[in-house]
Amino acid sequence: MSIPTQNHIINGEFVSPSSGQYLDLIDPVMGQVIGKAAAGNSADVDRAVAAASEAFKSWKNTATSERANIIARMALVLGANMEELLGLEAKCTGLSVTRLQGFDIPAVMQFVQIFSENLESYPFVEYPPVRAVPEAHDVKIVKQPLGVCGLITAWNGPLFLAFLKMLPAIAAGNTVIIKPAETASLAVVRAMELIQDLLPPGVVNVVTGLGPDVGAALSSHPGIAKISFTGSGRTGAMIQKEAADTMKRVTLELGGKGPGVVLPDAPIELTARGATYGFLLGSGQICISGTRLFVHESIHDELVARMAELAGKMKAGSQFDPATTLGPMAYRAHYERVLGYIESGKAEGAQVACGGGPLSVEEFPDSMFVQPTIFTDVTPDMKIYNEEIFGPVLSVIKYSDVEDAIDMANDSCYGLSAGVWTGDPIAAQSVSHRLEAGTVWVNDWHAISGDMSFGGIKQSGYGREINIASMEGYLETKNYVTSFETDPNAKAMYGLVHRSV
Template sequence: MSIPTQQHIINGEFVPPSSGQYIDLIDPVSGQVAGKAAAGNAADVDAAVAAAAEAFKTWKNTPTSERAGIIARMALVLGANLEELLTLEAACTGLGVTRLKGFDIPAVMQFIQIFAEGLESYPFVEYPPVRLAPEAHDVRVVKQPLGVCGLITAWNGPLFLAFLKMLPAIAAGNTVVIKPAETASLAVVRAMELMQDLLPPGVVNVVTGYGQDVGAALSSHPGVAKISFTGSGRTGTMIQKAAAETMKRVTLELGGKGPGIVLPDAPIELTARGATFGFLLGSGQICISGTRLFVHESIHDELVARMVELVGNLKAGSQFAPETTLGPMAYREHYERVLGYVESGKAEGATLACGGGPLQVDEYSDAMFVQPTIFTDVTPDMKIYNEEIFGPVLSVIKYSDVEDAIALANDSCYGLSAGVWTGDPIGAQAVAQRLEAGTVWVNDWHAITGDMSFGGHKQSGYGREINIASLEGYLETKNYMTSFETDPNAKAFFGLVHQVV
């Protein structure tokens, strides 16, 4: 079977990298090359931004109904090519096709529906009431697209994130340059290739490559009006600094260290299944994972024992096998970093309830699986408590006073996700309201819907994504004021400078 070699997509055309170089995309289960992506650089970014800027001249004036129709047809295109896209996404990310079919793709389809249905009723123009003081004016508030937007996505859900960012950007009338993660671009490039049949050339461009080359060039480019980035806090800080030079708008969705508080009345089975799901979906390689679990002392031992049982039933294997429930780490450097955190937990005195090292799978000797790992007796001075691990590692902290649990949960530089496990979901609202996070679940985790926006507090980033309100981040507000008074002597403020004649 031949592997795909993908080029950039610029102005509706396939464009080879000006460097002539390509990046090997490695299947993290088999260890084999799954495809090749163009290794872009600043020259490629310049070409893509120029194409997007030219396309913006006409796309920004496209009727809203036409943009909504184009977005609606995207669902049909994705559906017709679903198996190919699933295969490409799974091959270079290790994400299970079961997850992709059950989570990522349905979410993308919902995003498309939200923007296709909500775009025409969105208030791009508002007419406040006429005020008689200081004099009668007609005021019109117009929201206009920004221009060229750079969209930089992470490797833990490339297709999901690309549509999450692209849809509101083009719905608002902007044009885009997408930079997928260098390790995981196969499905994104193919999907955006398919979109070219729906869109005018230059509206959606894709430049693949390393962050220090393509991402940095986009973030500092004077022709880019906005950057939307999902990824690490360290890279987010660099992007924010680079964008400041040209006053770009920035949306950042960064790391997390999601705390879950298990109240004394929490049902054991619901909590055990939910909390393991919270830290093991995507093998923990999700920013909103629940990785700190504060458990009341009265049910601590029973809950941990049941979670260890559940974890023992997981099956590691091929991302294409429906029975696989545990995937690998996405690439070698990350795999080694996660194992380093596990070793630090042992060295700093945490108690290992299960897991604690690499997971060997006979059929895939080169695969980068990590044993699902649960630590107890974790304290706030440990690395595994404070730092985002981005792997299948959970820190359990025993508490006796819920006030202490809330204080510890909030004592973090992150504020992306949090949750409460309880037998009284109504009463638990009082706890949920005090947790400092952009999304707080009660008796659930990882649930998202297009009816709510998504984003973080503190060092988890800023700006909102997912729902129709995310259009705000891709629009500029302009005020038009028309005066009905034509007699200069009657103008309310002219007398502050001119004498009345």
Template sequence: MTELQHFPLIINGERCEPASGEYADVINPADGNVIARAAMGDKADVDKAVAAARAAFDDRAWREMSPADRSKVLYSCAHVVMQNAQELIELEIACSGATLNRASNLDIPAVADLWMNLAEAVKTYPFVSNQSPRPLPEQWHSQIFKEPVGVCGLITAWNFPLLLFSWKVGPALAAGNTMVLKPSELTPTSSIRLAELLQQVLPPGVLNVVNGDGARVGDAMTLHRGIDKISFTGSTRVGRIVQTNCASTMKRCTLELGGKGPGIVLPDADLDMVAQGSLWAVYMNAGQACESGTRLLVHEDVYDELLQKLAERSDQVIVGNPADPATGVGPMSTEAHFHKVMGYIESGVAEGARVVCGGEPATVAGCEGGFYVQPTVLADVTNDMKVAREEIFGPVLSVIKYSDVDEAVRIANDTDYGLSAGIWTGDLVRAQQLARELRAGSVWVNDWHMMRTDAPFGGYKQSGYGRELGAQSIDAYVETKAVQMSFERVPERKGMQRIVHTTLGQ
């Protein structure tokens, strides 16, 4: 029997055993088997990691590194990812159920691309800017500095471990911060390993990793007085807790939370393109993506025809072992989440939805212990049903009929979320107009998941606030300081001071 690999904490540049000595099993969702054991940290470990991060931040060599040198560090991080791509892909598949196709062709290239984009962005980012002198009431010189926040607590979700790692670590590094990262305890192995690999290009203490559950590690980080900023990706329910905890110490906080993405299908849309694209919108990563297109709003004139095409296309999607390159849809992340998704499908049927295809557990040969759900299309959904209101986070598409575009926009915006939205049409001018009416941080036309690493991503309403990706992501990791300098050296000429010193100039 092969000995399980152990993944410790990473603190101050070194592998570190947890204070409690506790390790937890990491389960492969493809077959239900234990594949590794990961350290489970607690408050003592968070304290140790924060101390290391603070010491690294207090080192002016890191904090005040020139943009040119910081660019080189970010390029080096990207090179580390590409040099170790095979190992990272294998870990990502085994711990999270990511398909080989996705991890190889999307995740790893996107991680490297983001950090290389940030490496270029820091060269021109306005860390220091000068305002023009103003002669009245006297000659003042003004500079605006954007400085690193300090020690950042980064909390990632279980669905895209490596991508979310890069989305937070990249801009935090670009701004000159130090950090403590908490990956999801369900899928920690690829994140811990990447953090370990990055120690070869980062000073000790700049990037620390404390794995563990939210009750012990997450709460300790969000309440910690030594952490200056929290960036969290996860559910809206937990996001509220994070926000409340951060308020106790007035921490800076950015949140990337849930979504219930609506896609509006106009009557002139290419239905073959819609059928393929809207399933890509909801089946990618087996639907376990916050920006998924989970509600498809279809005009009554093309409703029945599109349902038939959706069923035909969905039946061709291969559910299988994520390590198989032929697999298009892999497993749910955990057994508990599998039952949650199945419960949503059952609730949809109970409320009057019709199963067009799927709707049952899926069996994969050789992976009988895995947590698979058949790709599912539900028709005759109304926007008040549970499947239309709540985030299912599985391969389940809810199809809603509408009569006119104004109605479709109302339905699309009738949600607590505002992360993503889409429009399917042949009229691109009209699409641009409709995009302005949709209350979402990303609006995609005739496709989905179009997330460029040089464009901002984030949500409206209860999908959170703040933006990740692009040069704008650096904004969330800096403080802004104004430094004003007076050129007037003669006290009697200090015009504004005469408000108090009324005898000046007499």
């Protein structure tokens, strides 16, 4: 069976990598090569920046109505090719088609709808009221696009993240260069190929390759005005440093260690199902996963027992099987890293309530599944308590005083997500207010709407994405000030310099 070999997309055309090299893309369930992606380098980035810079000259002046119309038409193109895109995304990520159909693809369609419907009413130009003191001026505030933006996406939702970043960037009038994750670029490249006919050449470009080769070149390139990155904190810090030399704008959506606080009155079944969903959706390979659960001592044992029962019912298998509820780790090094964390938890004294190792699936001997694992008796000095594992692993911490639970929840370098489980969602608002996170859920997890802004605090990053307000991160504010007074002798402030003339 032939496998797709994808080149860069630069200036509306497929472009071979200057290195002549390609990267293997591996199906994490089958363990087989299912595609090849161009191995880009700084020369390819230079070419893409040149194309995007030329396209920006005209794209920035395109009417908002035209940009909105182009974005709206993307939904038709994506819809007509949805089956192909689903297949490509599932193959190279291991994400189940059930999840892709239930979350990722509907979210992309919602993003398209939000930007196409709200773009024309966005306040690109504002006129504040005229103030008489010290003298009357006409002030016009204009929000202008930045220029060429580099968009670097993660491997745990490549198509979702590409549109999450690309839509506000081009809606604001910028041009973009997308660098998909090197392990999972099939659907992103194909989707950007499909929309090329809607856009002027050079508005949306794609350069694939390794982070040190392409990501670093984007972050340090003087022709790029902004970087938006989703991924690890370590890489985010490197990008921030590389971008500093040219004063690039940067948006970072990084890691998390989502704490959930289970109050004594929490409904057991709702909490058990919700908290299990919170740490097992996407096999835990989601930055907003709820991976620390602080449970009141009065319901600790009952809740853990029910969660272990639910986790044990997860079914590992093909991403194309509707019955599959547990996917594999995305690639070999990550699989081994997750198993290493599980072993460290055991070695440091945590108790295994369920799982605790690799999961073999007879039909897929080369797959990289990990058993859903719940640890109890976890203490703050353990690695599994503090570090982001990015796998199906939950740390449960028993508490007796809710004040202690809140303090422990906040005692983290991360601040992306948090949650409260309770029988009184109104009273939970006070706890939610005190949890240090960009998003706090009450009696739910992973609930995201296209109308809310999304991002983190502390070392989970900065900047906001998803909703129409995310365009702010892709715009520069410029003020035009016009004086109504043309007689220099009547200018109120000139006397500070000109005492007599």
